Amino acid sequence: MENQVRRPGVIPGPQGRPILAVSPPLSLYVHVPWCVRKCPYCDFNSHEKSGDLPEEQYLAALEADLEQALPLVWDRPVVSIFIGGGTPSLLSASAIDRMMTLFRSYLNLVPGSEITMEANPGTVEAERFSAYAGSGINRISLGIQSFDDRALVALGRIHDGRQAMEAIEIAQRAVSRVNLDIMYALPGQTVEACERDLRKAMSFDTGHLSLYHLTLEPNTVFAKYPPQVPDDDTSAAMQELITDATQAGGWERYEVSAYAKPGEYCAHNVNYWEFGDYLGIGPGAHGKLSFRDKIVRQARLKNPASWMEKAVKRDGSHIAEDREVQWKELGFEFMLNALRLKHGVPRSSFTERTGQSLYAIAPAMERAIERGLLDADPIQLKATDLGWRFLNDLLSEFLD
Template identity: 50%
Template sequence: MSLPPLSLYVHIPWCVRKCPYCDFNSHAAPEQLPEDAYVQALLDDLDSELPLIQRRPLQSIFIGGGTPSLFSAQAIGQILQGVAARIPFADDIEITLEANPGTFELARFEGFRNAGVNRLSIGVQSFNAEHLQRLGRIHNPVEALAAARAAVEIFPRVNLDLMHGLPEQTPAEAMDDLQQALEINPGHLSWYQLTIEPNTEFHARPPSLPLDEALWDIQEQGQALLEKTGYRQYEISAYARPGQQARHNLNYWQFGDYIGIGAGAHGKLSRYEGGQLIIERRHKLRQPKGYFDPALRLAGQEVITADELAFEFMLNALRLTDGVSAELFRERTGLSLEHIEPLLQQARQRGLLVEAPNRLAPTLQGRLFLNDLLELFLD
């Protein structure tokens, strides 16, 4: 009885300022970041998770936020050294750090690489000055280009985050953004439509977004351009050159396990009890001030019930263009495929799931209407 691969998510919750579309757990940075205290809190948090990991090595680490690149390279190095002292690393471990072009300094990027980061994910969002201003970003196009170009020179693996469907954006402007990103030649692109989330400034004061017809044009033109230039769509919003897929995110989508440390971080960990697979979700306190208190740090934990497992698995696996093997469902949930066979048949009859008994994968129609496909597994 084997357990899933294990990853680690590290959350650093501070930003220079909150963007109006952002619903992540991020907070305006104080004048002096509490680097030392937060690094120690992260490692203490990790210590509390160690009994649950079953001696598995880490396949990937993702340091997200917030804006993790606000932390010094020394602090990032201390985090990685502390983790390595507690959990063995896979030989080919992927270590990703999110960075904001507005915090770019060449020496800083070089410091992150020397600290052990081997993949940088840069939140560009747009190369258009007006759109960046509307999005509340602190960087300008020149800084975005400089940061992205430096990243591909320094890091062996680079992702650029780019949004489309921005306030008052035309299809031509969206394609210009995408073309500029492609000219930098990163190995990976996260290209996705802006969505208005609850509890954001944009939700309270909605901006003027492109009409559905324009959004469809952007999607069609963008996917054609990405395919033409060698970027394969392997997930709803993820495009990569061969061998450049985000291994950390693939572990999420394949229903692998991950430890979550840091303010607001979430984790999913599996274990066997009496031959029964138990899958538990754990989440940490969102407020940074309270997170420093060990007694408050763990905000909640709950076992995923058998009734919830099928939906939880499909919610992740069906984001993948190629889906997953049917056998993976049994391995990662402990349930037999017969548990959901009537729902699979219904999805196939509606043309949302491919007709392959050994594979769980959405059709093109299923990818376009993913919410409809997932709703079948909610019951």
């Protein structure tokens, strides 16, 4: 093409469009949509179960969903699996075993891959957890949220503090890697109550902690009937307490809400944040897949019954969304993920994962650097301490 400029790391495609030279790492996300009870703060695709779970129907649909997706990811190595929900630990041990057998049969699963399953206290049984581990689950993420019984009632959880502690001990006996999900800035919570929750969580010495600020998400019960939550100053004091205590205890805050001991980063989530690929199967699951000349986002039907009915037809009707990401969107999408990581990502990965040169976002980078929000590091794309604290302000620079 006449007068075409070849920028480092960018291969010109048809009509000047850059194309991807290599495929990013690929993960698998599996959605299990059922819960015992829908929590009032939850905006995930979860549905209260009535009666026995339709395990046979679900597994048949999951296999059909995966089979139809195989041409999109054929022979690509899968570096991690995350079974989320909902409450996957509602599934029987035999269902998880069949699920893992399915993945090994169809996918090029890298030996030693991280395989995480979410579980909630109140659905935990020691024998079943051992069986999960025997099927290949090597990491369990427990939705503890709090050890305070009053806070758990306010959050609509089905477990109490004692069950939470028992669940942690059962998980630690079953697998070597355990994550605890803890929330703070809860209804009526004080800084002292937040510290008690944090100290209790840290006392189990798990390799990973996910510490989330409660947010009142749209289309939830809490959004319609908002509880009295701590003010901004109290929430900020809680965050400062969490940062200082976890650092002193040996956990590194490597992502906005993630804290890990050395070698205990969540590989699956890091792949998201580094703008890797992920295939999402199951009702409501989302995915991002890269091809030589485009990046595609998919979403499955949210309703479990509709997804199960349509997936087995094998005609693609179980897919609710299948769209190509516009090139003008890629800069923001990349930075939205990458800047969540404390140490950021190599600058070179922007071109590797988007097919674009950094020139595409150079004006936004310059503005963010001038505002003190983006580090001027010539090697890494990363937020400054100020930018990480006000991440939304930093990201807004890349919306243009």
